[in-house]
Amino acid sequence: NAGVMQNPRHLVRRRGQEARLRCSPMKGHSHVYWYRQLPEEGLKFMVYLQKENIIDESGMPKERFSAEFPKEGPSILRIQQVVRGDSAAYFCASLPGQGSLYGYTFGSGTRLTVV
Amino acid sequence: GQQLNQSPQSMFIQEGEDVSMNCTSSSIFNTWLWYKQDPGEGPVLLIALYKAGELTSNGRLTAQFGITRKDSFLNISASIPSDVGIYFCAGSLSGSARQLTFGSGTQLTVLP
Numbered sequence: 001n002a003g004v005m006q007n008p009r010h011l012v013r014r015r016g017q018e019a020r021l022r023c024s025p026m027k028g029h030s031h032v033y034w035y036r037q038l039p040e041e042g043l044k045f046m047v048y049l050q051k052e053n054i055i056d057e058s059g060m061p062k063e064r065f066s067a068e069f070p071k072e073g074p075s076i077l078r079i080q081q082v083v084r085g086d087s088a089a090y091f092c093a094s095l096p097g098q099g100s101l102y103g104y105t106f107g108s109g110t111r112l113t114v115v
Numbered sequence: 116g117q118q119l120n121q122s123p124q125s126m127f128i129q130e131g132e133d134v135s136m137n138c139t140s141s142s143i144f145n146t147w148l149w150y151k152q153d154p155g156e157g158p159v160l161l162i163a164l165y166k167a168g169e170l171t172s173n174g175r176l177t178a179q180f181g182i183t184r185k186d187s188f189l190n191i192s193a194s195i196p197s198d199v200g201i202y203f204c205a206g207s208l209s210g211s212a213r214q215l216t217f218g219s220g221t222q223l224t225v226l227p
Contacts, residue, residue: 004157033214042119042203042217043158056214091157095213104148104215106157 003027004094005074006107013114019079019086021110025094029105032075034067037089037109049075082114118142121204121218128194129226136202136221137188144206147180147187148215152201161202162189194225 003026013019025032030051035043048056049069060067064082069075079086091109121138128134138147146165150158162173164180164187171178177190187204201222205215 031213035215035217040220042121042205042219043215044217045214048214059214104160104213106159108155108157111155 004092004105004107006090006092006110008110009108011110011112013082013112015083015114016081019082019112019114021077021079021090021092021112022074023077023092023094023107024074025092026096026105028096029094030097031095032069033093033095033104034075034077035091035093035106037091039088043091046077079112082112084114087112087114119204119206119216119218121221123221124219125222125224127224127226130194130196132194134191134194134198134223135188136204136223137186138204138206138218139186140206140216141185142206143184144208144216145184146207147178148205148207149176149178149187149189150203150205152203152220154200158203191223194223196225196227199223199225 005024007022032049034046037043045059047060047067052071064080066078089109089111091106093104093106119138119140148163149161151161152158162171162178167184168182169180175192201220203220204218207215
């Protein structure tokens with residue numbers, strides 16, 4: 001997983017607080033994907049972003065969740081007013097602008113716990 | 116949306132044995148990927164398959180892309196303790212989105 005950096009690795013929030021998860025893609029990668037993994041399940045697609053654009057957010061909950069990938073800096077997944085059901089591992093993956101899926105590299109994830 | 120059925124859910128095998136797991140889909144995929152996930156880490160790509168019928172090896176791992184494009188299997192030969200982990204299949208449709216649909220995983224335990 002070297003190259004895609006996610007922080008923090010672990011995040012604890014009380015119900016009602018905001019959670020901000022950061023993802024720095026691999027050098028030269030301009031496409032970022034966010035996935036969520038509930039315990040003992042596979043990863044579920046949330047959102048696909050390119051620099052300054054949301055390309056596909058079909059997997060994002062309609063409320064409280066937002067994502068951005070600004071021109072400068074990391075991609076941010078923001079969860080407002082967290083609830084216990086938001087507790088999960090959130091993974092980011094990056095791809096270069098062109099190329100095969102072999103470049104699909106995941107970060108080590110952020111484990112969010114809502115108490 | 117697409118769904119992937121991965122089996123078995125878990126496996127307990129003796130070191131040195133061969134392992135086989137598979138995924139089936141209700142939809143056609145254009146790419147099949149196999150990942151391994153260790154505890155507390157993100158998935159690591161093992162094998163990617165791009166063409167129906169394709170058989171690809173990576174060391175002791177062999178994977179095939181089914182002819183119908185609705186299934187794939189992964190074989191691990193001569194298992195070793197470090198093979199322990201969760202194995203996921205994932206499928207992708209072609210197009211610019213390239214989002215992945217994941218199976219529910221196979222938990223592999225290798226007994227000494």
